Amino acid sequence: MAPASASTATNPDPDKLFRDQLVALLPSLRAFARGLCRHRDMADDLAQDTMMRAWAARASYTEGSNFRAWMFMIMRNQFYTTLRKNSRMTTLDPEVAERVLVVAPAQQDGINVDDVAKALQRLPAQQREVLLLIGANEMSYEEAAEVIGCAMGTVKSRLARGRLALAALIDGPADGVLPASPQQRRVDGHGQNAARVFDDVLREPPHRTMPASAG
Amino acid sequence: MAKASKPENQDEVIGGDPIAAALKQMHDAVASEELPDDFLRLLDEIDTKITAKKAAH
Known part of the structure; x- marks a missing residue:
C-alpha cells in the first residue's frame, strides 16, 4: 500500500484542482460578463454568481471535459435568468x-x-x-x-x-x-x-x- | 482541464478583421484588470471550505 504522502502527490485534491481552474478562468469570465451586461457592477455580480454556482455544482463537472465551455455555459444561463428578472439589462x-x-x-x-x-x-x-x-x-x-x-x-x-x-x-x-x-x-x-x-x-x-x- | 488550442476558424474570424481585433482588445482590457476584492473574498471562502473538508477527513 502506498504511503499517504505519495497518494496525495499522485491524486491531487479535486476541489483544489477545480479551484485552480476557476481562478485561471476568472479574467475571461469577467470579460465575457462585461460584454454581456451593460453595467460593470452587474457584470461582476454575474461573474461572482457564476463562480459560486459552479463551485456548488463542481461534482457534476467531468474532469477532462471542456472546463471553459462548462463555466461559460453556467454564466450564460445565469445571465438569461437574470435578464428575465431585470429589465435594466435589456433596456x-x-x-x-x-x-x-x-x-x-x-x-x-x-x-x-x-x-x-x-x-x-x-x-x-x-x-x-x-x-x-x-x-x-x-x-x-x-x-x-x-x-x-x-x-x-x-x-x-x-x-x-x-x-x-x-x-x-x-x-x-x-x-x-x-x-x-x-x-x-x-x-x-x-x-x-x-x-x-x-x-x-x-x-x-x-x-x-x-x-x-x-x- | 482541457486546454483549448487555437481554433481553426480563428484565421477566418480574426485575420484582417478589425472588428474581431477590437473585440479581442476589449476582452483583454477587462481580463488584465486586477481582480476586485469581492472576488478575492469568494476565493477565500472556497479555500476555507477546502481546508475544512481536508480537516474533517
Whole structure:
C-alpha cells in the first residue's frame, strides 16, 4: 500500500484542482460578463454568481471535459435568468451605456474600439454572445455551440449576422443616428442591412438547465 | 482541464478583421484588470471550505 504522502502527490485534491481552474478562468469570465451586461457592477455580480454556482455544482463537472465551455455555459444561463428578472439589462439607454463603458477609446486598424463597444451593446444578446465567444474569447464554432447549446450552423449564422449588424451600426446611417429600434431605424444605406438583421432577432433565447446541484 | 488550442476558424474570424481585433482588445482590457476584492473574498471562502473538508477527513 502506498504511503499517504505519495497518494496525495499522485491524486491531487479535486476541489483544489477545480479551484485552480476557476481562478485561471476568472479574467475571461469577467470579460465575457462585461460584454454581456451593460453595467460593470452587474457584470461582476454575474461573474461572482457564476463562480459560486459552479463551485456548488463542481461534482457534476467531468474532469477532462471542456472546463471553459462548462463555466461559460453556467454564466450564460445565469445571465438569461437574470435578464428575465431585470429589465435594466435589456433596456437600451445610450446615456447609461456611455457612462458605464470602461474600455478606453483606442484605434484598431481605423475602427475605434469604443465605437465597437457601444455598437455591441445595441445588438441582440444572441448575436452579442456569439461575437464575444468567438471574436473576443477566440472559441471555435464547436466550443461556442457547446456553450450556447445550439448547432454549429446556428453559431455561424448568428456570427455572420452579428458582424453585419455591428459593422452597420459602426458605419451608421448618413446622419450618424443609430437605429434604436425597428420602428425608429432609418432604412437607407447600411441601415438596410441593420434593419434586416434586427428583424431577425429571436424573441426568446434558448435556455439550458443549470446543473441541479448548482442552485 | 482541457486546454483549448487555437481554433481553426480563428484565421477566418480574426485575420484582417478589425472588428474581431477590437473585440479581442476589449476582452483583454477587462481580463488584465486586477481582480476586485469581492472576488478575492469568494476565493477565500472556497479555500476555507477546502481546508475544512481536508480537516474533517
